[in-house]
Amino acid sequence: MAVKLVAQNRKARHDYHILDTWEAGIVLQGTEVKSLREGKVSMRDSHARIINGELILFHLHIGEYSKGSYANHEPLRPRKLLLHKREIRKLTGKVEEKGLTLIPLKIYFNERGLAKVQIGLARGKKLYDKRKDIAERDVKRDMERSLKQR
Numbered sequence: 001m002a003v004k005l006v007a008q009n010r011k012a013r014h015d016y017h018i019l020d021t022w023e024a025g026i027v028l029q030g031t032e033v034k035s036l037r038e039g040k041v042s043m044r045d046s047h048a049r050i051i052n053g054e055l056i057l058f059h060l061h062i063g064e065y066s067k068g069s070y071a072n073h074e075p076l077r078p079r080k081l082l083l084h085k086r087e088i089r090k091l092t093g094k095v096e097e098k099g100l101t102l103i104p105l106k107i108y109f110n111e112r113g114l115a116k117v118q119i120g121l122a123r124g125k126k127l128y129d130k131r132k133d134i135a136e137r138d139v140k141r142d143m144e145r146s147l148k149q150r
Contacts, residue, residue: 006036006115008106009043014130016103016122022091024055025082026107026117029073031065036115038066041107048081048102048119050092055081057104057117081117091121099123 012018028036035041040063048057057079064072083091094100105118125133 003111004109006039006107006109007041007043009046009104011044012103012105012120012122014125014133016101016120016124017129018105018120018122019100020094020121021105022083022087022119022121024117024119026057026115027080027082028062028115031068031071031073032062033115034068035062035065035073036107037109038063040064043104043107046104048104050088050095050102053085053088055083055088055091055102055119057081060104081119094121 042061042063044059044061046057046060048055050056059076060079061075062073063075091102095102101122101124102119103122105120107115107117110116
């Protein structure tokens with residue numbers, strides 16, 4: 001069984017410089033897992049914070065399970081991420097630096113069927129950085145086009 005990608009935060013690489021990434025487990029309720037398998041997740045504006053030595057993911061929207069009953073989950077509740085204590089301590093030092101934040105990059109199920117979140121240590125891009133990236137992409141695309149035509 002291969003890795004099954006559930007959702008990807010495409011906007012993250014556009015808005016942030018990703019400095020480092022980690023794979024973290026995520027604590028979910030039963031209906032949340034079923035909704036993830038259906039692909040009902042939105043990572044827009046989600047971020048992680050370290051509170052009391054625990055890594056918590058905020059504003060991750062997992063839609064309600066369609067066949068759920070009164071026991072359905074709350075879509076925007078904070079969810080705990082699972083990392084080793086030494087990794088959390090390392091992240092705490094880095095996040096306290098000015099301008100760094102933790103954002104989820106993708107959610108997927110690994111080979112064993114466990115839900116995982118790839119989080120990235122990120123620094124926000126300025127407008128001129130975004131323009132420079134777009135210009136580089138356009139130049140690269142033009143070069144590939146000209147090579148293809150030859």
